[in-house]
Amino acid sequence: MEARLRLHLLHVLAILLVIVAVPAAGVVVGRESAVLRLRELQWDSSSAGKIVDRRGQYAEADHAEKTKGEPKKEAAARTTNTVVLELKHHLLTAIPSHPTAQERYLRRLLAADEARANSFQLRNRHNIPASSTQSSAKPSPASSSATATASVPLTSGIRFQTLNYVTTISLGGGGGNLTVIVDTGSDLTWVQCKPCSVCYAQHDPLFDPSSSASFAAVPCNASSCSSSLKAATGLPGSCSSSAGERCYYSLSYGDGSFSRGVLATDTVSLGGAGAASVAVDGFVFGCGMSNRGLFGGTAGLMGLGRTELSLVSQTASRFGGVFSYCLPATTSAAGSLSLGSGGGYATPVSYTRMIADPAQPPFYFVNVTGASVAGADVAASGAVLGSANVLVDSGTVITRLAPSVYRAVRAEFARQFAAASYPPAPPFSLLDTCYNLTGHDEVKVPLLTLRLEGGADLTVDAAGMLFMVRKDGSQVCLAMASLSFEDQTPIIGNYQQKNKRVVYDTVGSRIGFADEDCSYA
Numbered sequence: 001m002e003a004r005l006r007l008h009l010l011h012v013l014a015i016l017l018v019i020v021a022v023p024a025a026g027v028v029v030g031r032e033s034a035v036l037r038l039r040e041l042q043w044d045s046s047s048a049g050k051i052v053d054r055r056g057q058y059a060e061a062d063h064a065e066k067t068k069g070e071p072k073k074e075a076a077a078r079t080t081n082t083v084v085l086e087l088k089h090h091l092l093t094a095i096p097s098h099p100t101a102q103e104r105y106l107r108r109l110l111a112a113d114e115a116r117a118n119s120f121q122l123r124n125r126h127n128i129p130a131s132s133t134q135s136s137a138k139p140s141p142a143s144s145s146a147t148a149t150a151s152v153p154l155t156s157g158i159r160f161q162t163l164n165y166v167t168t169i170s171l172g173g174g175g176g177n178l179t180v181i182v183d184t185g186s187d188l189t190w191v192q193c194k195p196c197s198v199c200y201a202q203h204d205p206l207f208d209p210s211s212s213a214s215f216a217a218v219p220c221n222a223s224s225c226s227s228s229l230k231a232a233t234g235l236p237g238s239c240s241s242s243a244g245e246r247c248y249y250s251l252s253y254g255d256g257s258f259s260r261g262v263l264a265t266d267t268v269s270l271g272g273a274g275a276a277s278v279a280v281d282g283f284v285f286g287c288g289m290s291n292r293g294l295f296g297g298t299a300g301l302m303g304l305g306r307t308e309l310s311l312v313s314q315t316a317s318r319f320g321g322v323f324s325y326c327l328p329a330t331t332s333a334a335g336s337l338s339l340g341s342g343g344g345y346a347t348p349v350s351y352t353r354m355i356a357d358p359a360q361p362p363f364y365f366v367n368v369t370g371a372s373v374a375g376a377d378v379a380a381s382g383a384v385l386g387s388a389n390v391l392v393d394s395g396t397v398i399t400r401l402a403p404s405v406y407r408a409v410r411a412e413f414a415r416q417f418a419a420a421s422y423p424p425a426p427p428f429s430l431l432d433t434c435y436n437l438t439g440h441d442e443v444k445v446p447l448l449t450l451r452l453e454g455g456a457d458l459t460v461d462a463a464g465m466l467f468m469v470r471k472d473g474s475q476v477c478l479a480m481a482s483l484s485f486e487d488q489t490p491i492i493g494n495y496q497q498k499n500k501r502v503v504y505d506t507v508g509s510r511i512g513f514a515d516e517d518c519s520y521a
């Protein structure tokens with residue numbers, strides 16, 4: 001009797017589970033939509049720091065004393081076979097609190113993002129290589145036979161007048177901390193150096209090569225001055241026929257930005273100066289003595305591309321050619337950049353094939369096979385998406401879709417969002433679909449899902465679906481944009497990668513995505 005009763009109870013429980021699992025008509029379940037608190041979209045207008053001009057003198061910015069007296073967190077943490085760096089959003093001066101000034105400020109940042117995206121499309125269209133050959137990863141002099149892992153903080157760059165993400169490194173034995181933009185679309189790591197003939201204002205003191213005993217200029221006859229540098233920048237080093245003369249690099253971006261200086265080697269400490277940092281000896285980087293462009297108040301750029309001079313390749317035998325990052329959803333939070341995979345990941349990772357483009361070897365491409373908004377299909381094939389190669393980029397902010405795909409995504413998003421009867425708001429910069437959400441503390445947001453080759457999905461976090469222009473919520477826009485032509489390359493930008501662990505396995509030729517509450521503990 002007891003056994004029969006237990007069997008009956010199990011049967012009833014199974015029926016109840018089926019009833020719960022099958023939603024009623026019109027009920028949205030799973031990752032199709034999410035409730036978003038609008039305060040999570042607000043730009044932090046209280047952050048600021050110090051700006052250093054090209055002579056190395058300090059100019060105090062507002063609120064510089066904000067963190068005085070607070071315990072300082074280590075900028076890097078070690079786990080088994082991994083180093084984890086803190087990753088932050090990148091603005092140096094405080095975002096203006098006045099609505100008109102803030103609008104002008106954000107418009108300028110989005111214009112810079114548009115310039116970057118257009119630069120990539122122009123280079124791709126004319127087959128102008130950022131690098132001409134794809135080189136296999138070579139170990140750095142400090143590499144060991146066993147792979148390791150390192151993780152460093154990754155934070156919003158909003159303090160540094162950019163919508164990109166930044167982390168901290170140092171150069172030389174006891175060099176000061178340098179804040180650099182993390183960029184998967186670049187290979188050569190570079191920082192501004194003394195003496196600097198043309199330099200933009202930066203937050204940290206300029207790196208002084210004369211203060212580092214381990215600094216050495218790369219000679220002209222080194223391979224890193226010729227084929228490796230050409231692969232990373234599109235141009236070989238410039239120097240005379242003298243074998244002992246130093247190698248000069250020149251790196252130009254399509255938006256008019258550039259960095260020029262001496263190609264050099266030194267010890268780089270990932271995570272900056274501190275006990276928890278991880279040192280890499282003999283690291284090849286650019287010591288920029290003439291620099292201009294849209295780098296905000298950062299000291300330079302960390303190149304995480306695929307060619308020989310990237311940080312990933314130079315540390316491949318140490319960290320296995322694997323890195324990942326988790327981008328925080330808010331400008332005040334910190335995420336992480338991990339080199340190596342020894343520590344594992346907090347949530348399961350779904351992988352898709354990493355596509356190589358011989359014409360653009362530094363970049364990371366995936367094949368997107370379809371898209372849906374809140375479960376409603378809007379694109380069903382790679383042909384419809386405009387390109388089999390979709391760029392995954394940490395340096396581009398806003399995702400760009402082929403015009404036909406963008407129109408379909410926008411229409412479906414607007415149809416579902418219209419159910420709440422939010423009034424429209426004027427378009428803003430490259431964002432053409434905006435709403436007036438004044439008086440709402442939270443909204444239910446339809447989520448975009450990109451279906452990737454191999455069965456992996458990338459569902460955009462709610463914080464990556466909307467872009468807040470005005471703090472009062474009177475202008476909040478769909479955070480995506482259209483490409484100009486169908487045959488241009490779509491880009492998955494960092495704004496749509498929030499609260500995702502994005503894993504780049506260059507040895508296994510795969511890219512993975514996992515949901516994660518990005519934080520740097």
